[in-house]
Amino acid sequence: MGKQFGLQCRSKAEQRRVSALGRAVLVREANERAEAYRAPIEWALRQTGRDGAPIAFRVAANALNDRGLSSPFGQRWPGHAIQRMARRLGIQHPLGYMPNADVYARVKALSRADPLYTPPQVVARFQGDHRLGLERAGQMLKRVRLAAARGYRKYRRCGWTVDRWTATRIRIATILTQHPTYTGRQVLARLTHLHRVRLIWVWQGHG
Numbered sequence: 001m002g003k004q005f006g007l008q009c010r011s012k013a014e015q016r017r018v019s020a021l022g023r024a025v026l027v028r029e030a031n032e033r034a035e036a037y038r039a040p041i042e043w044a045l046r047q048t049g050r051d052g053a054p055i056a057f058r059v060a061a062n063a064l065n066d067r068g069l070s071s072p073f074g075q076r077w078p079g080h081a082i083q084r085m086a087r088r089l090g091i092q093h094p095l096g097y098m099p100n101a102d103v104y105a106r107v108k109a110l111s112r113a114d115p116l117y118t119p120p121q122v123v124a125r126f127q128g129d130h131r132l133g134l135e136r137a138g139q140m141l142k143r144v145r146l147a148a149a150r151g152y153r154k155y156r157r158c159g160w161t162v163d164r165w166t167a168t169r170i171r172i173a174t175i176l177t178q179h180p181t182y183t184g185r186q187v188l189a190r191l192t193h194l195h196r197v198r199l200i201w202v203w204q205g206h207g
Contacts (some may be wrong), residue, residue, distance in 0.1 A: 033072045034088040040069055041085055045093050054093065057083040100140075103132065107140040113166030115142070 049055035058079030058202040119138040154173040
Protein backbone atom coordinates (compact mmCIF):
# COMPACT_ATOMS: atom_id res chain seq x y z
CA MET A 1 0.00 0.00 0.00
CA GLY A 2 1.15 3.56 -0.72
CA LYS A 3 2.20 5.75 2.14
CA GLN A 4 0.21 8.83 3.17
CA PHE A 5 1.93 12.13 3.65
CA GLY A 6 1.12 15.60 4.96
CA LEU A 7 -2.51 16.40 5.66
CA GLN A 8 -3.62 12.87 4.84
CA CYS A 9 -1.81 11.63 7.95
CA ARG A 10 -3.94 13.80 10.22
CA SER A 11 -7.36 13.05 11.65
CA LYS A 12 -10.54 13.78 9.68
CA ALA A 13 -11.41 16.57 12.08
CA GLU A 14 -8.01 18.19 11.55
CA GLN A 15 -8.33 17.83 7.78
CA ARG A 16 -11.72 19.61 7.88
CA ARG A 17 -10.27 22.37 10.08
CA VAL A 18 -7.34 22.99 7.72
CA SER A 19 -9.62 22.93 4.67
CA ALA A 20 -11.95 25.47 6.31
CA LEU A 21 -8.99 27.75 7.02
CA GLY A 22 -7.90 27.48 3.40
CA ARG A 23 -11.37 28.36 2.14
CA ALA A 24 -11.53 31.32 4.52
CA VAL A 25 -8.26 32.64 3.09
CA LEU A 26 -9.58 32.33 -0.47
CA VAL A 27 -12.82 34.12 0.46
CA ARG A 28 -10.91 36.93 2.19
CA GLU A 29 -8.64 37.40 -0.82
CA ALA A 30 -11.63 37.46 -3.18
CA ASN A 31 -13.38 40.05 -1.00
CA GLU A 32 -10.25 42.19 -0.94
CA ARG A 33 -9.96 42.04 -4.73
CA ALA A 34 -13.60 43.06 -5.08
CA GLU A 35 -13.14 45.95 -2.65
CA ALA A 36 -10.15 47.20 -4.63
CA TYR A 37 -12.39 47.47 -7.70
CA ARG A 38 -15.46 48.88 -5.94
CA ALA A 39 -15.25 52.35 -7.56
CA PRO A 40 -15.05 51.19 -11.21
CA ILE A 41 -17.70 48.52 -10.67
CA GLU A 42 -20.10 51.02 -9.10
CA TRP A 43 -19.42 53.40 -11.99
CA ALA A 44 -20.12 50.71 -14.59
CA LEU A 45 -23.38 49.67 -12.93
CA ARG A 46 -24.58 53.28 -12.78
CA GLN A 47 -24.55 53.51 -16.58
CA THR A 48 -27.88 53.44 -18.38
CA GLY A 49 -28.97 50.23 -20.06
CA ARG A 50 -31.12 49.70 -23.10
CA ASP A 51 -34.31 51.78 -23.21
CA GLY A 52 -33.46 53.25 -19.82
CA ALA A 53 -33.49 49.83 -18.09
CA PRO A 54 -30.79 48.86 -15.55
CA ILE A 55 -27.57 48.05 -17.36
CA ALA A 56 -26.81 44.37 -17.93
CA PHE A 57 -23.71 42.94 -16.29
CA ARG A 58 -22.31 42.05 -19.71
CA VAL A 59 -22.75 45.62 -20.95
CA ALA A 60 -21.23 46.97 -17.72
CA ALA A 61 -18.22 44.72 -18.30
CA ASN A 62 -17.89 46.07 -21.83
CA ALA A 63 -17.93 49.61 -20.43
CA LEU A 64 -14.92 48.78 -18.26
CA ASN A 65 -13.17 47.07 -21.16
CA ASP A 66 -13.74 50.14 -23.35
CA ARG A 67 -12.02 52.25 -20.71
CA GLY A 68 -9.00 49.96 -20.84
CA LEU A 69 -9.40 48.73 -17.26
CA SER A 70 -8.31 45.10 -16.94
CA SER A 71 -9.75 42.60 -14.49
CA PRO A 72 -7.76 41.63 -11.36
CA PHE A 73 -6.12 38.87 -13.39
CA GLY A 74 -5.09 41.16 -16.25
CA GLN A 75 -7.82 40.00 -18.65
CA ARG A 76 -10.92 41.52 -20.19
CA TRP A 77 -13.95 41.72 -17.93
CA PRO A 78 -16.69 39.14 -18.50
CA GLY A 79 -20.21 39.91 -17.32
CA HIS A 80 -20.28 37.12 -14.74
CA ALA A 81 -17.19 38.56 -13.02
CA ILE A 82 -18.97 41.91 -12.55
CA GLN A 83 -22.02 40.10 -11.20
CA ARG A 84 -19.94 38.02 -8.78
CA MET A 85 -17.96 41.03 -7.51
CA ALA A 86 -21.13 43.11 -7.10
CA ARG A 87 -22.58 40.34 -4.95
CA ARG A 88 -19.43 40.29 -2.81
CA LEU A 89 -19.61 44.06 -2.40
CA GLY A 90 -23.25 43.92 -1.35
CA ILE A 91 -24.38 45.86 -4.44
CA GLN A 92 -27.99 45.00 -5.24
CA HIS A 93 -28.24 45.37 -9.00
CA PRO A 94 -31.20 43.95 -10.95
CA LEU A 95 -30.65 41.84 -14.01
CA GLY A 96 -30.47 43.90 -17.17
CA TYR A 97 -32.86 41.55 -18.94
CA MET A 98 -36.01 40.28 -17.30
CA PRO A 99 -36.48 36.53 -17.89
CA ASN A 100 -39.36 35.56 -20.15
CA ALA A 101 -41.07 33.66 -17.33
CA ASP A 102 -41.26 36.83 -15.21
CA VAL A 103 -42.48 38.96 -18.12
CA TYR A 104 -45.09 36.32 -18.99
CA ALA A 105 -46.40 36.25 -15.42
CA ARG A 106 -46.77 40.03 -15.29
CA VAL A 107 -48.41 40.26 -18.71
CA LYS A 108 -50.78 37.45 -17.74
CA ALA A 109 -51.80 39.37 -14.63
CA LEU A 110 -52.42 42.51 -16.68
CA SER A 111 -54.44 40.52 -19.21
CA ARG A 112 -56.61 39.14 -16.42
CA ALA A 113 -57.27 42.67 -15.19
CA ASP A 114 -58.41 43.71 -18.66
CA PRO A 115 -58.45 41.09 -21.46
CA LEU A 116 -58.82 43.84 -24.08
CA TYR A 117 -55.43 45.41 -23.37
CA THR A 118 -53.35 46.15 -26.44
CA PRO A 119 -49.52 45.92 -26.46
CA PRO A 120 -49.12 49.71 -25.97
CA GLN A 121 -51.47 49.56 -22.97
CA VAL A 122 -49.49 46.68 -21.47
CA VAL A 123 -46.23 48.61 -21.95
CA ALA A 124 -47.73 51.67 -20.25
CA ARG A 125 -48.90 49.63 -17.24
CA PHE A 126 -45.87 47.36 -16.88
CA GLN A 127 -44.40 47.83 -13.41
CA GLY A 128 -40.87 47.19 -12.20
CA ASP A 129 -37.25 48.15 -12.78
CA HIS A 130 -37.37 47.14 -16.44
CA ARG A 131 -39.14 48.65 -19.37
CA LEU A 132 -41.08 46.35 -21.64
CA GLY A 133 -40.66 46.81 -25.37
CA LEU A 134 -43.68 46.96 -27.65
CA GLU A 135 -42.67 43.91 -29.68
CA ARG A 136 -42.04 41.77 -26.61
CA ALA A 137 -45.33 42.92 -25.08
CA GLY A 138 -47.17 41.78 -28.21
CA GLN A 139 -45.41 38.41 -28.18
CA MET A 140 -46.24 37.81 -24.54
CA LEU A 141 -49.86 38.85 -24.96
CA LYS A 142 -50.20 36.36 -27.81
CA ARG A 143 -48.64 33.60 -25.69
CA VAL A 144 -51.06 34.34 -22.84
CA ARG A 145 -54.06 34.25 -25.18
CA LEU A 146 -52.88 31.12 -26.98
CA ALA A 147 -52.48 29.32 -23.66
CA ALA A 148 -56.00 30.33 -22.65
CA ALA A 149 -57.53 29.27 -25.98
CA ARG A 150 -55.86 25.83 -25.92
CA GLY A 151 -58.01 24.85 -22.96
CA TYR A 152 -61.24 25.06 -25.00
CA ARG A 153 -61.95 22.54 -27.75
CA LYS A 154 -64.88 24.61 -28.95
CA TYR A 155 -62.51 27.55 -29.53
CA ARG A 156 -60.32 25.46 -31.82
CA ARG A 157 -63.29 23.82 -33.52
CA CYS A 158 -64.80 27.19 -34.38
CA GLY A 159 -61.55 28.31 -35.97
CA TRP A 160 -61.49 31.54 -33.98
CA THR A 161 -58.37 33.67 -34.22
CA VAL A 162 -56.28 34.59 -31.19
CA ASP A 163 -56.42 38.32 -30.57
CA ARG A 164 -57.66 40.85 -28.00
CA TRP A 165 -61.16 39.34 -28.27
CA THR A 166 -60.00 35.86 -27.30
CA ALA A 167 -61.26 36.20 -23.72
CA THR A 168 -64.71 37.25 -24.99
CA ARG A 169 -64.89 34.26 -27.35
CA ILE A 170 -63.79 31.95 -24.53
CA ARG A 171 -66.59 33.35 -22.40
CA ILE A 172 -69.07 32.68 -25.23
CA ALA A 173 -67.75 29.12 -25.59
CA THR A 174 -68.11 28.57 -21.83
CA ILE A 175 -71.69 29.88 -21.77
CA LEU A 176 -72.71 27.72 -24.74
CA THR A 177 -71.08 24.65 -23.19
CA GLN A 178 -73.08 25.18 -20.01
CA HIS A 179 -76.27 26.28 -21.83
CA PRO A 180 -76.23 24.80 -25.37
CA THR A 181 -79.81 25.95 -26.10
CA TYR A 182 -79.21 29.63 -25.35
CA THR A 183 -80.14 32.13 -28.03
CA GLY A 184 -77.87 34.94 -29.12
CA ARG A 185 -79.67 37.42 -26.88
CA GLN A 186 -79.37 35.12 -23.87
CA VAL A 187 -75.62 34.72 -24.45
CA LEU A 188 -75.14 38.48 -24.80
CA ALA A 189 -77.04 39.02 -21.57
CA ARG A 190 -74.47 36.88 -19.74
CA LEU A 191 -71.46 38.76 -21.12
CA THR A 192 -69.85 41.60 -19.20
CA HIS A 193 -68.06 43.11 -22.22
CA LEU A 194 -70.84 43.97 -24.64
CA HIS A 195 -68.84 46.26 -26.93
CA ARG A 196 -67.63 44.73 -30.16
CA VAL A 197 -69.30 41.39 -29.42
CA ARG A 198 -70.41 39.82 -32.68
CA LEU A 199 -73.41 37.53 -32.95
CA ILE A 200 -71.54 35.45 -35.52
CA TRP A 201 -69.31 34.22 -32.70
CA VAL A 202 -72.41 32.91 -30.95
CA TRP A 203 -73.65 31.25 -34.14
CA GLN A 204 -70.23 29.68 -34.70
CA GLY A 205 -70.24 28.45 -31.13
CA HIS A 206 -73.55 26.71 -31.74
CA GLY A 207 -72.01 24.83 -34.65
